[in-house]
Each structure stands twice: as structure tokens, then as C-alpha cells.
Amino acid sequence: MNRDKLKSQLTNLGIHAILISGALFMVFPFAWMILGSLQTFHETTLGTFLPEQPMWSNYYDAIVAMNGAKPCVFDPAAPLDILTREKGCMIVRYFFNTMVMGLGTVLGVLTTGTLAGYAFARMNFPGRETLFKLLLATMMIPGELTLIPNYVFMVWFPTPESWIATALNLPNAEPHNWIDTYYALIIPWIATVFSIFLFRQFFRGIPNELFDAALLDGATHSRFLISVVLPLSKPVLITSALLTFLGSWNALMWPMLVTNSPEMRPIQVGLRSLITEAGTQTQLLLAGATVTIIPIIILYLFLQRWFVEGISNVGIRG
Amino acid sequence: MTVQTPGLIATPKPRHAPALRLRRLQEISLGYLLLAPALIILIVFEILPIFYGVGISMCDWKTGAALGVEGWQRWIAPCVSFIGIDSYTRAFTDPAMWHSLLVTATYSLISVPVQLGLGLLLAYLLFQKVRGQQAFRVLFFMPYITSTVASAAIWAFLYNPDKGLINSILTRFGVPEIRWLSDTTGIFQVLLKPAGVDLPSGLEGPSIAMLALIIYTTWVFVGYDITIFLAGLGNIPAELYDAAKVDGASGWTLFRHITFPLLSPTTFFLLMLTVIGTFKAFNHIWVMTQGGPGDATTTASIYIFKQLFQLNRYGYSAALSFILFFIILILTVFQNRFAGRRVVYD
Structure with missing residues (x-):
């Protein structure tokens, strides 16, 4: 008996040893990033691990470097000025752009995903399976192929407001394309095969009995979708x-291609240019990287259950 | 009166026929209506570009540029010189294209087993109800959510030969300095060097730079594999394990005869996903090595991108994209046929 206990304890120890080394491998680069962002320039050239004294000023310097070497000011009298290049702070603008782009895309993806996912999962119409397979096949297309045509579309398409203005012959109406607009950052991404797939899988998992019961009550598909399916779909919506x-x-890559002015660029493009500009100032680019990573890590820590659940769902029922 | 069951809808009584036909028509049109928003976006930004790409790949765009068309218009300049499938035939005789495919295959052949093996190992260990399972899970997944720009910057710093931490640790153990991202020597050659062996160039194995890239991409993606494996493991009924344990099975036998076969749908799914992913891989390679040093890490995607943005060969890069697409397609069909058949579905 005692030998068995010892054996199981040893196994446990072995399991933990492997898991902990795995976790160290995963976390180490993050620790290194934060520690490196607090070092002096001299320390970064020596391969130091712990900074002698944390240089919090690196963060200020990185933000200033992103702002074209000009200090960031916040004027309470005109709070929106913070978003402009002349008077404000570019990093705030970058984050703002990322938020607009992210929220807009999310809204679009949820709408198109719910509708298409429901149609693919629950409705009968000719060509359903063929269409779905065709969509899945598009996931194999290398991104480089669609990059140029899509860029050309961005140059061709008029923005809705400029199109209406010119159509109505308004004074000062000038055609404006999608380059340097939020349209280019959002619209091409508001439907993805992946999320349609996610929604379809989820909707297929809803018990048929519910559907049959609703049908008996005379409910139509749209009623069923709104009053039965959607309330059940919190997991797939969040994920x-x-x-x-x-x-x-x-x-x-895409934001870099379709934006020319810094005012329209999201945070990753901002970070990328900081990295090119900071050059050998490793501590500054690590500070910049930390600033862009922290918000998403916090979001993840709070909502990690949903990340995991969604990804797992794809795997199981895939 | 019998209660009408949904099954009756399929075999209606004749006098209900017109109403049912109307209902059926409604369902069909509603189906297409619900699909419309997604389809419009996908057609415009995924399907149309493919046809446009076919057009691009059959044009000689250099001639268009020679006509003096400038700015963005050079990309939509009329096809002044139709060259048909010339780009494709040229691709097949382009040694750089074959090299890029070889690099892609190497990257995939090493990455896929390493990622899936490590993912399965860690997931299996995590699944043994270890203490702190949740915390481990969270940590393993963190690299996956980190932006490529940021993580590549961190890793480039880690790999730095003079001031990077990896080398400063290795040198402490007496390992000579490794020029991680800029060394094209094959790893077998590096390992055998102390023994005084000089390998012919074909046998040197993947380059150090490729190895560095694979370590980095494994770090990024293994958390994703772990998550999916864990979900798959959770789906295996516990009774099976209990029954096998009663029969005296334990440890490796349990894994070999229960876990592995019953996990095969998950493994197969991940295999498909990872193979497609490694063949399409672009972002992480681009920000880390830009295909260098030389062409040591120039995968097919990187090669296409370079043709496109550095050399402005639109037609040629479009043709290459199609070739890559067909390779991925064939690989997927092949896996479906052969590996898919051996998957155990319960």
C-alpha cells in the first residue's frame, strides 16, 4: 500500500514538474518583457534580467515617442482634443481607433453570424449544404490572394455619405473612397466563415424538441430565433x-495597407511604427508592447471561460 | 384526433398541400434572406477577389506599369497584355518557388508534430485533475491572445545573440553563442560539429533560424491546441476508464487503448487545422524573420508577399497564391480520405 502511495506521489510530482516547466516557458517571455521595459538602455545591452531600479519613465518616453517626440497633454476644457495629432496624444487615438474598429466588427459579425448560422443549422432550402461547403473551402484561401483585390475595392468604393452627397448634387460634394476611413477597417470583416461555423454548430446543438414544440405552437422561424434561440445563445455570442x-x-497587415494618415491607425500599427522608430532602444519598444498587451490580457483574465468554451466547442463538434 | 407530429409535415394530406407549399416557399425565401448579409460580404470580399485574382494572374502587369500608369491605378490598369497561363508555367520552373514550398513543408512537418505532441502531453497531464489546473490553462493560453507585433518584438529580443536572455543563459552552461535568427546552418550540422563531422548540404537539416521560428510559433499556438484537446478529453465517458481500471489497466495502457483512440476526432480536427495553418502561416514569420536570413525561412506565403510588395509582380504573385491554395486543398482532401477513415467516432 505504502509503495503505491509513494508511486502516485512521484507521478504527481512528475506531472507537476512538466506542467510547471511548460508554464514557465509560456510566461517567461511576458516576465522578460515587463522586466525589460523597466531597465535602463545600458542594462538592456548587457542581457540583464532584473533592473537595478525600475525605470517607470520608460513608459512615459514610449508614449511620447509614439506621439512624435511631443509630450501628451490633456485639456479638460476640450477633452476631445486628445484625439487629434496636433494637440492630443496619438496613443489615445490609436486605442480609440482600435475600439471603434473592434466594436464595429463585433456588432457586424454577431448579426451576420446569427442569421447565417441559423439558416444553415435550422432551415431547409436547396443548396444549403453545397453553399456551406463552399464557404468552408474559402477558409483555405491564402490571405495574400485577396489582399490586392480588396485593396482595389477600397480605392473604388465611394463612402456612403459622399456617394449620397454626389447623387443629390449637394454643394462641395466630393467623391471619397474607403481609404483612411473606418469603413475599410470594419466592413470587409463583418462576416467570417469561422463565426458562421461557430453559430451553426451551436444552433445545431439546441434540442429538436424545443423546435418542434415551438412549431406546434405555430411559431415561425423568425419568432423561434428571437424568442427561443437567442436567449439560449449567450455562450456563442460572447465567444x-x-x-x-x-x-x-x-x-x-490590413490596417497598414488601407490607412495612410496616423489618425486612422489602430494600436498595432502604432506599435509597429514605434518599434521601427525606437530601433535599438529596446526598453522603449518593450514598454510600448506592454502597454498594448495589458488591456487584452486583463480582458482575457476576466472572460477566459468564454474564450476557452468557444474554442472548445469548435473542436468537439467540428 | 391524433396530435400532429413534425413528421407529418413531410407527408402531408393532399388537401393541406397548397398551404404547405406556401409554407415551404416561405422557409426557402427566409433562408436565403437570413444568409444574405453574410453572403454579400463574403462574396464581395472573399469570392470576387478570387475571380479578380484569376484575371490578375493572367495579365502582364509590368507592361501596364511601363505604360506610365501610376499611383493606385497601376493595380487596376486595364490588362494591356493577356498572357494566359504563362505565370503558372513560369512558377513551375521557378527554383525559388520550389524552395519556398520546401521551406513551407519543412516548417509544417516539424511544427505540426511538435505542436500537437506537446499540446496533447500538456492537456493530458492537465486533465489528471492536477491542483491549479485552471491557472495552468490560463497561462498556457496567454501567448495565443498576444498580438504578433508585440510577441515578435519580445522574442526577437530574447533571441538577440549579444544581449538576449536565451544566449546569456546558454553561455553560462558553456554552450557557444547561437545566432538564432540569422544562422542558416542546419541543426544536424550544428549538433555534429563537435564530433568533427561535415554533412553534405542536403543532410544538414532545417536551419537554426527555422528552429528559432518553430520554437516561437509553438509558443504562440500550443495553448490553443491544449484547449481543444482538453475539451476532447472531457468528452470521453469516465465509465470507460473505470471499466478498464477494473480490468487492471493503468497509465500507458489506458492512454494507448482508451484515450488516444477516443480522442482521434479531436486530434484529426486539430491536425487539419494545424496543417492548413502552417501552410498559410504568414504574420508570425513576417514580423519575426521577414523570410530571412537569405531565404532560409521564406515560406510560400512569404515568397508570394515579397513578389507582391517588394517586386510588384501582381500577376505572378496571384498565380503563386492559386498554386498554394490548390496544394492546401489537395492536402485537406488527402487527409480527409486517409486519416479521416481511421478516426474512431463513437
Whole structure:
């Protein structure tokens, strides 16, 4: 008996040893980032681990560096000035743009995903399976292929307001394309095959009995969707929103391509230019990286259950 | 009176037929209506670009540029010179294209087993109801949510030969300095060097830079695999384990005969996802090595991107994208046929 106990304790120890080394491997770069962001320039060149004295000023310097070497000011009399390049603070603007882009995309994805997911999961119409398979196949298309055509579309498409203005022959109406607008940052991303797939899987998991009961009561599909399915769908809505928001937050290539002015750029593009500008000033770019990572990590820590649940759902029923 | 069950809808009595037909018509049109918003977006930004891409790939865009079309218009300049499938035939005789495919295959062949193996191991251990399971899960998943720009910056710093932490730890153990991201020497060569062996270039194995890249991408994605594996493990009925334990099975036998076969749908799903992912991989490689040093980490995606943005060969890069797309498609179909058949569904 005692030997068995010893054996199981040893196994436990072994399991923990592997898991802890795994966790260290995962966390170590983050620890290194935060510690590095607090070092002096001299310390970063020596491969130091712990800074002798934390240089919190690195964060201020990084924010100023992002702002074109000009200190950030907040004027309580004109709070919105903080979003302008001349009077404000670019990092605030970058975060603001990311929020607009993220929230807009999330709203779109939830709408299109719910509707299409429901149609694919619960309705009968000719071509349903073929259409769905076709959509899944588009997931295999390398992004480089659609990049140029989509960029060209951004140049072609008029913004709705400028289009209406020119159509109505309003004075000063000038056609304006989607480059440097939130349209370009949001609209191409408001429907993704992945989230349609997520919604479809979830809706297929709703018991048929509920559906049959509603049908007997004379409920139509739209009634059923609104009053039965949606209230049950909190998990898939939250998950899909989170994963979409995460994608927006971390987007780089597309925003870089379709924005020219710094005022329209999201935070990752801002970080990217800080990294190019900071050059060898490692402590500054690590401070910048920390600032952009912290909000998403906090969001994740609070809502991690939903991240995990959503990703798992795809796996199980996939 | 019998209660009408949904099954009756499929075999209606004749006199209900017109009403039911109307209902059916309503369902069909509502179905398409619900699909419309998503389909419009996907058609405009996913499907149309493909056809547009076909057009681009059959044009000689250099000629368009020579006509003096400038600015963004050079990208939509009329197809002045239709060259048909020339770009495709050229691709097949382009050694750099074959090299990029070889790099992609190497990257995939090492990444996929490492990622899935490590993911399965950690998930299986986590699943043994260890203390702090939740905390481990959270930590393992963190790299996945971190932006590529930020994580690549951190790792570039870690890999820095002179001031990076990895080398400063390794040198303490007497390992000579490694130029992680800029060394194209094969790892077998590096390992055998102390023994005085000089390998021919074909046998050197993947380069140090490739290894560094794979370590980094494993760090990013393994948390995702763990999460999916854990979900799969949770789906295996506990009674099966109990029954096997009664029969005296334990440890490896349990894993070999219960866990692994019953986990196969999850493993298969992840395998497909990871293979497609590694063949499409772009962001992490681009921000980390930009395909360098030389072309040591120039995967197909990187090669296409370079053709596009550094050399402005729109037609050629579109043709290459199609070739890559078909390779991924064939791989997926192949996996579905052969691996898919061996999956155990309960």
C-alpha cells in the first residue's frame, strides 16, 4: 500500500514538474518583457534580467515617442482634443481607433453570424449544404490572394455619405473612397466563415424538441430565433464577440495597407511604427508592447471561460 | 384526433398541400434572406477577389506599369497584355518557388508534430485533475491572445545573440553563442560539429533560424491546441476508464487503448487545422524573420508577399497564391480520405 502511495506521489510530482516547466516557458517571455521595459538602455545591452531600479519613465518616453517626440497633454476644457495629432496624444487615438474598429466588427459579425448560422443549422432550402461547403473551402484561401483585390475595392468604393452627397448634387460634394476611413477597417470583416461555423454548430446543438414544440405552437422561424434561440445563445455570442474583438485588436497587415494618415491607425500599427522608430532602444519598444498587451490580457483574465468554451466547442463538434 | 407530429409535415394530406407549399416557399425565401448579409460580404470580399485574382494572374502587369500608369491605378490598369497561363508555367520552373514550398513543408512537418505532441502531453497531464489546473490553462493560453507585433518584438529580443536572455543563459552552461535568427546552418550540422563531422548540404537539416521560428510559433499556438484537446478529453465517458481500471489497466495502457483512440476526432480536427495553418502561416514569420536570413525561412506565403510588395509582380504573385491554395486543398482532401477513415467516432 505504502509503495503505491509513494508511486502516485512521484507521478504527481512528475506531472507537476512538466506542467510547471511548460508554464514557465509560456510566461517567461511576458516576465522578460515587463522586466525589460523597466531597465535602463545600458542594462538592456548587457542581457540583464532584473533592473537595478525600475525605470517607470520608460513608459512615459514610449508614449511620447509614439506621439512624435511631443509630450501628451490633456485639456479638460476640450477633452476631445486628445484625439487629434496636433494637440492630443496619438496613443489615445490609436486605442480609440482600435475600439471603434473592434466594436464595429463585433456588432457586424454577431448579426451576420446569427442569421447565417441559423439558416444553415435550422432551415431547409436547396443548396444549403453545397453553399456551406463552399464557404468552408474559402477558409483555405491564402490571405495574400485577396489582399490586392480588396485593396482595389477600397480605392473604388465611394463612402456612403459622399456617394449620397454626389447623387443629390449637394454643394462641395466630393467623391471619397474607403481609404483612411473606418469603413475599410470594419466592413470587409463583418462576416467570417469561422463565426458562421461557430453559430451553426451551436444552433445545431439546441434540442429538436424545443423546435418542434415551438412549431406546434405555430411559431415561425423568425419568432423561434428571437424568442427561443437567442436567449439560449449567450455562450456563442460572447465567444464569437471575444474572438472577433481579439482579431481586430491584433490586426496589422490590413490596417497598414488601407490607412495612410496616423489618425486612422489602430494600436498595432502604432506599435509597429514605434518599434521601427525606437530601433535599438529596446526598453522603449518593450514598454510600448506592454502597454498594448495589458488591456487584452486583463480582458482575457476576466472572460477566459468564454474564450476557452468557444474554442472548445469548435473542436468537439467540428 | 391524433396530435400532429413534425413528421407529418413531410407527408402531408393532399388537401393541406397548397398551404404547405406556401409554407415551404416561405422557409426557402427566409433562408436565403437570413444568409444574405453574410453572403454579400463574403462574396464581395472573399469570392470576387478570387475571380479578380484569376484575371490578375493572367495579365502582364509590368507592361501596364511601363505604360506610365501610376499611383493606385497601376493595380487596376486595364490588362494591356493577356498572357494566359504563362505565370503558372513560369512558377513551375521557378527554383525559388520550389524552395519556398520546401521551406513551407519543412516548417509544417516539424511544427505540426511538435505542436500537437506537446499540446496533447500538456492537456493530458492537465486533465489528471492536477491542483491549479485552471491557472495552468490560463497561462498556457496567454501567448495565443498576444498580438504578433508585440510577441515578435519580445522574442526577437530574447533571441538577440549579444544581449538576449536565451544566449546569456546558454553561455553560462558553456554552450557557444547561437545566432538564432540569422544562422542558416542546419541543426544536424550544428549538433555534429563537435564530433568533427561535415554533412553534405542536403543532410544538414532545417536551419537554426527555422528552429528559432518553430520554437516561437509553438509558443504562440500550443495553448490553443491544449484547449481543444482538453475539451476532447472531457468528452470521453469516465465509465470507460473505470471499466478498464477494473480490468487492471493503468497509465500507458489506458492512454494507448482508451484515450488516444477516443480522442482521434479531436486530434484529426486539430491536425487539419494545424496543417492548413502552417501552410498559410504568414504574420508570425513576417514580423519575426521577414523570410530571412537569405531565404532560409521564406515560406510560400512569404515568397508570394515579397513578389507582391517588394517586386510588384501582381500577376505572378496571384498565380503563386492559386498554386498554394490548390496544394492546401489537395492536402485537406488527402487527409480527409486517409486519416479521416481511421478516426474512431463513437
